Amino acid sequence: xxxxxxxxxxxxxxxxxxxxxxxxxxxxxxxxxxxxxxxxxxxxxxxxxxxxxxxxxxxxxxxxxxxxxxxxxxxxxxxxxxxxxxxxxxxxxxxxxxxxxxxxxxxxxxxxxxxxxxxxxxxxxxxxxxxxxxxxxxxxxxxxxxxxxxxxxxxxxxxxxxxxxxxxxxxxxxxxxxxxxxxxxxxxxxxxxxxxxxxxxxxxxxxxxxxxxxxxxxxxxxxxxxxxxxxxxxxxxxxxxxxxxxxxxxxxxxxxxxxxxxxxxxxxxx
Amino acid sequence: xxxxxxxxxxxxxxxxxxxxxxxxxxxxxxxxxxxxxxxxxxxxxxxxxxxxxxxxxxxxxxxxxxxxxxxxxxxxxxxxxxxxxxxxxxxxxxxxxxxxxxxxxxxxxxxxxxxxxxxxxxxxxxxxxxxxxxxxxxxxxxxxxxxxxxxxxxxxxxxxxxxxxxxxxxxxxxxxxxxxxxxxxxxxxxxxxxxxxxxxxxxxxxxxxxxxxxxxxxxxxxxxxxxxxxxxxxxxxxxxxxxxxxxxxxxxxxxxxxxxxxxxxxxxxxxxxxxxxxxxxxxxxxxxxxxxxxxxxxxxxxxxxxxxxxxxxxxxxxxxxxxxxxxxxxxxxxxxxxxxxxxxxxxxxxxxxxxxxxxxxxxxxxxxxxxx
Numbered sequence: 001x002x003x004x005x006x007x008x009x010x011x012x013x014x015x016x017x018x019x020x021x022x023x024x025x026x027x028x029x030x031x032x033x034x035x036x037x038x039x040x041x042x043x044x045x046x047x048x049x050x051x052x053x054x055x056x057x058x059x060x061x062x063x064x065x066x067x068x069x070x071x072x073x074x075x076x077x078x079x080x081x082x083x084x085x086x087x088x089x090x091x092x093x094x095x096x097x098x099x100x101x102x103x104x105x106x107x108x109x110x111x112x113x114x115x116x117x118x119x120x121x122x123x124x125x126x127x128x129x130x131x132x133x134x135x136x137x138x139x140x141x142x143x144x145x146x147x148x149x150x151x152x153x154x155x156x157x158x159x160x161x162x163x164x165x166x167x168x169x170x171x172x173x174x175x176x177x178x179x180x181x182x183x184x185x186x187x188x189x190x191x192x193x194x195x196x197x198x199x200x201x202x203x204x205x206x207x208x209x210x211x212x213x214x215x216x217x218x219x220x221x222x223x224x225x226x227x228x229x230x231x232x233x234x235x236x237x238x239x240x241x242x243x244x245x246x247x248x249x250x251x252x253x254x255x256x257x258x259x260x261x262x263x264x265x266x267x268x269x270x
Numbered sequence: 271x272x273x274x275x276x277x278x279x280x281x282x283x284x285x286x287x288x289x290x291x292x293x294x295x296x297x298x299x300x301x302x303x304x305x306x307x308x309x310x311x312x313x314x315x316x317x318x319x320x321x322x323x324x325x326x327x328x329x330x331x332x333x334x335x336x337x338x339x340x341x342x343x344x345x346x347x348x349x350x351x352x353x354x355x356x357x358x359x360x361x362x363x364x365x366x367x368x369x370x371x372x373x374x375x376x377x378x379x380x381x382x383x384x385x386x387x388x389x390x391x392x393x394x395x396x397x398x399x400x401x402x403x404x405x406x407x408x409x410x411x412x413x414x415x416x417x418x419x420x421x422x423x424x425x426x427x428x429x430x431x432x433x434x435x436x437x438x439x440x441x442x443x444x445x446x447x448x449x450x451x452x453x454x455x456x457x458x459x460x461x462x463x464x465x466x467x468x469x470x471x472x473x474x475x476x477x478x479x480x481x482x483x484x485x486x487x488x489x490x491x492x493x494x495x496x497x498x499x500x501x502x503x504x505x506x507x508x509x510x511x512x513x514x515x516x517x518x519x520x521x522x523x524x525x526x527x528x529x530x531x532x533x534x535x536x537x538x539x540x541x542x543x544x545x546x547x548x549x550x551x552x553x554x555x556x557x558x559x560x561x562x563x564x565x566x567x568x569x570x571x572x573x574x575x576x577x578x579x580x581x582x583x584x585x586x587x588x589x590x591x592x593x594x595x596x597x598x599x600x601x602x603x604x605x606x607x608x609x610x611x612x613x614x615x616x617x618x619x620x621x622x623x624x625x626x627x628x629x630x631x632x633x634x635x636x637x638x639x640x641x642x
Contacts, residue, residue, distance in 0.1 A: 031474075061470035066335070067478075076476045082466040084338045085478035087361050090331040093323070097335025098466075100319045101293045101343065105468060123331070126324035 027051035029060045031080045040233035040240025042197035043071060046139060047078050049207040050110070053214055054081065063106040064098055066091045068120075070112035071145040089120025092127035095134050106217060108135040113154040114144045117179045124183065124225075131188025131222040135213045138180065138225055141232040142251060149235030153177040156254050161235070176254055180227040184260030190222035192261040196229040198247040202257075212266050221263045229255055273448035278413045278438065279304035279346075281449060282372055285420035286344055287312060290455045291370075293319040293343040295332035297351060300384040301440035302374035305346045326351040330358030330371075337367035338477045340465025342424045342457070346372035348440070349390050350381065359433055360399025364479035364490070366464075368427030371405070372420075372436045374443035377602035385602020386440035388524060391579035394437050395552045403494050405433035406501060407552040411528040413447040419550070421452050428462070430501055437552060439575065441525050441604060498554075506559065507550035512538065513563050516545025518618060521560070521584050522573040523549050526605060530573055533610035544614060552580070561587050569621040570594040573610055575603075593620055 026032060030051035037043045054060050060081055067075040069088035076083030086094040091109035099107045116124050116138050127134060143161055144150040150163040154176055158167040184192035191213050195206040206228055213224030229251050231243035238246055276284070283305045286294070294313055296306040306322065313320035319336070323329035329345045336343035347355060352373045362369050375390045377383040398405050406426055410416035416438055427434040461467050466475055481487035511531060513519065518537075522530040527548035537544035547563055549556050564570060564584075569592050572581040578596040588594045597613035599605040 062468035064338075064466050064468065073480060076478060080469070080474055082469050082474050083476045084335070084365075084466060085476070085480055086334075087331060087357055090327065090334075090358070093328040093331035094335035094338075096321070096323075096328075097293070097295060097332030097337075097343065098339060100295075100321055100332070101336035101341040102339050102467075105339075122324060123328055126328065129324075130321075 027055045029054035029063070029080050031078055033077065035078055036074060037071065038234040040231060040243055041071070042230045043139065045197060045203060046137065046206070046228055046230065047075065049203070049210050050108070050137060051079065052207060053211045054079075056211065057214055057218065059106045059214070059218070062104060063108070066095045066098070066107065066109045068109070068111040068115035069146075070115045072110050072112060072139065073146065075110045089115050089118070090123055091115065092120065092123040092132070092134065092136070096127055096130070096132050099133055103133070106135075106214065108137060108214070110137045111139070112145065113138070113140040113142065113152045117177050118153045124179070128183045128186045128189045128223050128225075131190075133217045133220055134223050135210075135217050136223065136225040137210060137213070138227045139230045140227055140255065141230040143232055143235045145232050145235055149232070156250060178255065180225060181260050183225055188222045189225065189261050190216040190263040191224035191266055193259045194227040194229065194255060194257050196247055196252060196257055197231065198229070198244040212262075216263060216266055219265055221265055227255075229257075273450055275446050276413060276449050276451070277304060277444065277446045278416060279374065279443040280308045281413050281417050281451070282346070282420055282436065282438070282443075283308040283312065284451060285417040286370070286423075287316060287318070288452050288454050289421045289424050290342050290457045291318070291344050291424065292341045293333070293336040294345065295321050295323050295329040295336070295343070296345050297323050297326050297329050297347065299326075299348045299351045301376055301386070301443045302346050302348045302372065304443070305372065305374070326354040327357070330355040330362075333369050333371075334358050334362050334365070334367065337362060337369045338365070338466045340461035340467070342368075342428075344370040344372065346374065348374045348376045349378050349387070352390060352393065356393070356397075356399040359405065360401050360403075361479045363399065363403040363405065363433055363494070364401060365477050366431040367477060368424070368431050368434075370423045370427055370434045370436070372438065375437065375439040377600070383602045384440060386442070386525060386575060386604060387600070387602055388439060388526065388575035388579070389600070390437065391552065391574070391576060394435055395555075398433070398435070402491055404498055404553045405435045406430070406505060406554070407435050407437050408507075409437045409524045409550060409552050410442065411524050411548065413442065413445070414449045415550075416442060417449055417451065421455070426505065430497055431464070432497065432501070437524065439525050440602070502554040505551060506554050506556045508556035508559055509548045509550060510563065511546040511548070513545035513547060515543055516563075516566070517543040517568045518614060518621075519545050519547055519563060519567045519570045520573060520610065520614070521547045521549070521570060521580070523552060523580060526573050526575050529604070529606060530610060533607040533614070536607055536611060537614055542614065542618065549580070555583055557587055560584065564588050564592060568592055569617045571610070571614055571617050572596045573605055573613070574598040575605060576600060593617065593624065595620070
């Protein structure tokens with residue numbers, strides 16, 4: 001795939017290349033390609049944040065990413081690191097195998113809510129119980145995106161999806177699962193927070209959190225998980241901007257943002 | 271080297287380490303638990319990665335993860351646990367990473383029991399996960415052979431970037447025999463050129479089993495089939511006993527293959543020209559070799575510790591040329607010579623009546639002696 005050259009009108013006033021200062025560029029840890037994500041989806045930005053963090057920590061050349069099954073199934077194509085693709089929900093187990101066999105590698109999983117909170121509930125639970133030195137980026141958009149917007153364990157009460165056409169009824173379909181709060185209870189978890197992608201300010205906070213989750217791993221403190229509330233305009237049937245409002249107005253009341261666990265060693269760092 | 275007395279499960283564990291295993295992930299299940307227990311003290315002693323996983327689902331995916339690094343990783347389990355691992359085995363096969371899995375079979379279906387069985391023939395030889403592929407299946411009949419096959423398993427797995435399985439059963443796992451343990455194998459320090467080692471000074475590598483686009487997935491499948499054909503051409507192993515002049519052939523694998531040796535010797539002592547064909551690799555199966563032997567005999571008896579699973583393969587090879595009959599025990603019961611010899615008599619009787627001879631006496635063995 002080739003990327004089109006930017007259309008820049010060069011005039012007499014245009015500074016020469018060597019006079020220009022780079023203030024923003026693609027992180028080295030992100031590959032130069034298009035993603036398959038839908039317009040308005042925040043997966044791309046979350047990828048970028050992970051890429052920036054990997055660059056800033058200088059660990060790209062020893063990082064191995066583990067992709068999930070779900071919308072981020074191709075994440076290994078977008079990170080300019082070694083990567084592999086796990087079976088549905090098994091990324092924490094696969095990452096455990098990698099980290100245990102080569103503890104000097106920096107290993108992260110990037111998982112959606114169906115992958116991590118539903119089919120992979122046991123794998124993430126026990127990776128946390130063991131305190132594996134892993135970083136987990138947990139993207140929660142309250143639906144199964146890849147398969148077309150079915151109800152997830154994280155779907156909001158009353159939310160209409162393609163498999164809860166009358167709205168999620170807690171009596172029939174259960175309640176939303178607050179996985180990050182649950183995992184934060186475990187001694188093996190060094191860092192567990194929830195962030196959101198609905199505004200620039202929140203995106204910046206998300207990046208800081210992802211960095212701390214990687215630092216927890218580098219310091220050998222245990223598992224770091226960042227749950228990121230993310231938009232799904234396609235399956236929510238909302239415009240991109242409306243999707244961001246949906247996160248703010250509908251998701252955050254159910255999934256409050258916050259720090260559920262921060263290891264003392266990381267508090268110093270903050 | 272002097273022989274030492276080893277339990278089957280522990281011998282398999284030590285042999286895996288001698289073969290170069292670097293990482294083990296497992297979950298307790300009878301009758302293979304001693305293997306996990308042995309690894310839990312021996313691997314830390316050797317500075318290797320041992321982890322008791324939360325489930326067989328997790329342990330196979332931990333093996334998958336370690337295998338992507340080019341690390342020699344293995345797991346062990348027994349039948350119900352192997353059922354759970356089939357998802358991961360399919361991903362490993364599609365990703366073409368090497369891994370070794372030991373199945374110490376027990377009685378099924380369901381929770382079954384903890385006695386020996388060969389009920390996993392279908393699931394290991396035919397359907398080890400979804401999709402078109404086979405694992406190399408090695409079926410030892412003694413603890414020494416289990417050690418020797420285990421010793422070769424990582425080389426096979428890395429040579430072909432494939433799954434290698436050791437198909438043992440509860441009796442092999444639990445019994446003790448005097449054996450010779452081989453020395454520790456030397457492996458190069460450098461990882462293979464496909465391994466995920468971190469993209470330092472090179473392009474990133476990815477390992478995935480996802481191939482969107484029918485043509486791309488078909489290309490992968492064609493490549494896998496080519497590889498399987500290469501394995502079939504190179505890696506068939508089997509053993510024969512007294513087949514040169516045999517009229518009646520017993521086919522059996524693993525523990526039953528060993529018991530069948532006694533039955534064949536007894537049959538010979540009774541004047542029956544019996545022989546034994548024992549496949550050692552269940553996949554690739556010794557098709558050509560068995561075909562040649564069947565071409566020279568008058569009847570075949572397949573003996574298994576199941577309801578007749580390998581039987582289907584033997585019948586396909588016999589192509590109706592001679593009768594292929596079956597005897598077996600299930601539920602964790604082991605077929606003994608006392609089960610095999612009457613079945614052999616029945617086979618001989620039916621062959622003779624098929625050939626237009628007058629009806630046989632109840633015991634063909636006696637007739638055979640009378641004829642002499």
